[in-house]
Amino acid sequence: MVFYGAMTNVPLLDLKAQFAQIRAEVMPVIDQVCASQHFILGEHVRALEEEVARYCAASAGIGVSSGTDALLLALMALNIGAGDEVITSPFTFFATAGTIARTGARPVFCDIDPLTFNLSPAAVQAFIDDHCVAQGEQLINRGTGGRIKALMPVHLYGQSADMDPLMAIARRHRLKVIEDAAQAIGTEYKNGVHAGTIGDVGCFSFFPTKNLGAFGDAGLCTTNDMELAEAMRVLRVHGGKPKYFHAVIGGNFRIDELQAAVLRVKLKYLDRWTEGRQRNAAYYDTAFAGAGLGAKLRTPLAVAGYRHVFNQYVVRAQGRNALRARLMERGIGSEVYYPVPLHLQGCFAYLNYRAGDFPQSERAAEETLALPIYPELEQAQLAHVVATIAEFYG
Numbered sequence: 001m002v003f004y005g006a007m008t009n010v011p012l013l014d015l016k017a018q019f020a021q022i023r024a025e026v027m028p029v030i031d032q033v034c035a036s037q038h039f040i041l042g043e044h045v046r047a048l049e050e051e052v053a054r055y056c057a058a059s060a061g062i063g064v065s066s067g068t069d070a071l072l073l074a075l076m077a078l079n080i081g082a083g084d085e086v087i088t089s090p091f092t093f094f095a096t097a098g099t100i101a102r103t104g105a106r107p108v109f110c111d112i113d114p115l116t117f118n119l120s121p122a123a124v125q126a127f128i129d130d131h132c133v134a135q136g137e138q139l140i141n142r143g144t145g146g147r148i149k150a151l152m153p154v155h156l157y158g159q160s161a162d163m164d165p166l167m168a169i170a171r172r173h174r175l176k177v178i179e180d181a182a183q184a185i186g187t188e189y190k191n192g193v194h195a196g197t198i199g200d201v202g203c204f205s206f207f208p209t210k211n212l213g214a215f216g217d218a219g220l221c222t223t224n225d226m227e228l229a230e231a232m233r234v235l236r237v238h239g240g241k242p243k244y245f246h247a248v249i250g251g252n253f254r255i256d257e258l259q260a261a262v263l264r265v266k267l268k269y270l271d272r273w274t275e276g277r278q279r280n281a282a283y284y285d286t287a288f289a290g291a292g293l294g295a296k297l298r299t300p301l302a303v304a305g306y307r308h309v310f311n312q313y314v315v316r317a318q319g320r321n322a323l324r325a326r327l328m329e330r331g332i333g334s335e336v337y338y339p340v341p342l343h344l345q346g347c348f349a350y351l352n353y354r355a356g357d358f359p360q361s362e363r364a365a366e367e368t369l370a371l372p373i374y375p376e377l378e379q380a381q382l383a384h385v386v387a388t389i390a391e392f393y394g
């Protein structure tokens with residue numbers, strides 16, 4: 001058995017395989033930026049913003065220092081702060097709610113749809129019906145007295161949240177919509193509409209493990225609202241406009257010129273890499289169905305008519321922790337995204353949520369497991385993952 005594991009190692013992600021493909025193209029670009037010594041808001045940043053905006057069919061792109069800062073910048077540009085509340089999912093990466101809290105606003109959680117793991121429009125509607133009241137133009141949370149100002153859906157794992165009903169709720173109550181598209185570059189909702197271009201601002205991450213990864217931290221905001229784009233550009237440089245004159249307080253949210261230069265090279269490969277992820281997902285879907293695992297292993301739902309870019313391929317697994325240990329024994333990487341839903345995090349104890357408040361999110365945290373899905377995986381590696389899981393349940 002040790003022999004079997006040593007034969008085919010399958011890391012959760014192997015970025016070296018990707019670097020090998022682009023090394024000859026990316027190193028001269030890095031050299032060129034170094035030769036120019038122009039490291040801040042130069043030609044590559046401007047070009048990347050334009051190219052990503054065009055790729056997503058958004059009017060504007062604003063390159064920023066990380067996906068986290070993209071969210072923070074969007075919240076700041078929409079004037080969200082103390083006394084305000086933002087509705088989001090508790091089953092997501094920490095930054096989604098962390099940035100809301102950092103503005104002084106209150107994160108308000110609504111449960112997820114168990115099939116897609118995305119914020120449930122029905123849960124949001126039920127929260128508003130049961131706990132909120134309209135006062136003039138405002139929607140007030142009766143429990144806290146806070147103003148509900150925005151929705152922040154997350155396109156988790158690379159699949160779009162169900163935006164039509166969320167946008168309808170937002171319009172009805174004059175809420176802003178910030179899309180956490182950190183895992184969703186290239187993701188499409190219905191009719192080819194890109195995730196991150198539906199609400200007021202889309203927030204992307206170029207963290208190395210995302211589908212379009214920088215050589216370090218980077219991110220980008222998209223918007224179709226030119227006033228909002230301008231507000232984000234000003235806030236990105238401490239709110240200085242003109243330089244050294246500050247009508248508003250911003251921060252240093254700039255993307256590096258070096259990162260922009262690298263990302264421009266990689267953007268050209270993104271669709272090819274996405275197709276590789278989709279091909280691997282299709283392989284798993286077929287192979288797991290063929291293994292007849294039934295309810296022991298549920299493969300992810302890719303909603304018909306959407307484009308799922310599979311930043312993660314996440315299954316629901318019976319005996320998840322034991323399965324994960326077995327995979328590790330056999331040289332197969334996996335990860336739990338995310339083991340503790342945000343309403344149960346220690347830092348959010350002041351929000352007064354309890355275990356049981358969001359059963360779908362809590363169940364997902366206990367049952368889900370991300371399997372290797374990166375585009376350079378070989379068929380033998382995929383087969384090894386499937387055989388190991390089939391053997392575990394067999």
Ligand SMILES: *Cc1c(COP(=O)(O)O)cnc(C)c1O
Pocket residue numbers: 066067068069092093095096154180182183205206207217218219
């Ligand atoms: C990665 C991620 C972020 C944060 O992006 P960083 O670039 O790591 O700051 C935010 N939200 C979600 C859902 C993410 O996956």
